[in-house]
Amino acid sequence: MAPFLLSGYAIFLLLCFSALSMGSVDEKLPFSLSFEKFENDQRFGSEIALYGDAEVRNSTVLMFGKGRMMCRKPFRFFGTNPGFSTYFSFSISAGYGQNLAFLLVPSNISQEAEVNPRFLVVKLAATNAAGASSIAFDVGGAIPVKSSSLVLSSEEKLHSWIDYDGASKMIEVKISKSRDLKPEKSLASCPVDLSNALWREAMYVGISSSGEGASRTSNVYSWSFNVTHGAPYQMHSEPLNPDSVTVRSYEDPLLPMRRGSPWKIVVALFVGVIFGALLASAVFFLRSKVVKRHPVSPIEYESEKIDSDGFKAVDVAGK
Structure with a gap:
């Protein structure tokens, strides 16, 4: 046994x-989300949620003033050096005050709060009437800003790549006028360690726009997001409302460990x-x-001679 x-x-x-x-x-295995264009169909509705002044028109997501598009399901990251890469093509209307931002939002947010989510925001903003731009990295409330000579608010279609390398702990932003010519040199970069937060929390991803007045628009023509170590995290609850959420900084010691x-x-x-x-x-x-x-041993008995008339003496075991 x-x-x-x-x-x-x-x-x-x-x-x-x-x-x-x-x-x-x-x-x-990498997990990827990819939209070469946006159609108001079943696939789009099942994977993307629009909030605020955002709508689908002519295969494009238009955001007037304040709008937001979010992936309905958060992504879970694995490994000690998780990373991600996102690409989107966009244009911003002429003028200043309009901006477009890529968001990472933890899934354990409070839906009753009244402040916007703040975990990771990479914001592309037009800063003056001449079209000068800035790139801001907001990580848990800390906002380093990089200036750029690139004109964002010319209504010209641009292509943006935002990459986070979990090994080098670096976020890089690259922008080009052609999708086929991804620049080798980043337009802006920010050293930050997101590994601990990405490992502990599933994350929503999205793109938001904000500006002054409904006449200013931000257009998103295509979007892809890739996780180097991760998979979609299945949830049965409704997607978050990004206009009423709160997020703790990833350095918060009270942030619960992943279950x-x-x-x-x-x-x-x-x-x-x-x-x-x-x-x-x-x-x-x-x-x-x-x-x-x-x-276990065999038991031996003494032999005894038995005499009987007409028979010879024989040995019988036992008494």
């Missing part, structure tokens, strides 16, 4: 390691298997000791 138990535990342990290996491979981590489950199974194997080995060892201490 004990050898059978040991064999069963060994097989179970092997299956656990196989599941761990398959899980690690799946975690390395249901696959590593924790595998470690718990591994400890259980090892404990069971040790227990079975101990039982087998004690049983073998008891058998050696009390061996």
Whole structure:
């Protein structure tokens, strides 16, 4: 019985390691969201939510004044160095005061709050009437700003790439007039470590616009988002309302740890298997000791001679 138990535990342990290996491979597969254009169809409605002064028109998302487009399902990140990359083509109406921003918003936000989410915001803004622009990185309330000579508010279609490298801990922004010519040098960059926050929290992604007056518009023509280590996080609740949310800074020590981590489950199974194997080995060892201490030996009886008339004397075992 004990050898059978040991064999069963060994097989179970092997299956656990196989599941761990398959899980690690799946975690390395990138997850991507991609819209080459926007059509007001079933796919768009199931994946993207529009808020405020935002609508779909002529295969484009138009945002008048304050508007926002958000992915309905948050993404979960894995690994010690999670990263992401997003691309979108856009244009901003002439004038100043209009801006466009890429957002990362934790999924554990309070829907009853009355302030805008603030975890990661990369904002492209026109700062004056001449069209001079700035790029702002807002990470948990800290806002480093980089000036740029690129004119954003000329109603010209531009292409933007925002990349976060989890290994180098760097966000980079690149903008070009052609999608086929992604610049090698970034227009602006910001060193920041998002690994801890990305690992602990599932994140919503989105693009928002703000400006003065309904005559100013921001247009988004296409959008893609890629996670280097992650998968869509399934939720049964309604998507967040970005006009009524609050977000804690990722450095907040009260931020809860992610529940249901696959590593924790595998470690718990591994400890259980090892404990069971040790227990079975101990039982087998004690049983073998008891058998050696009390061996089973044959019982010998004395022989007795029985005489009978007409027969020879024979030996009969026992009395």
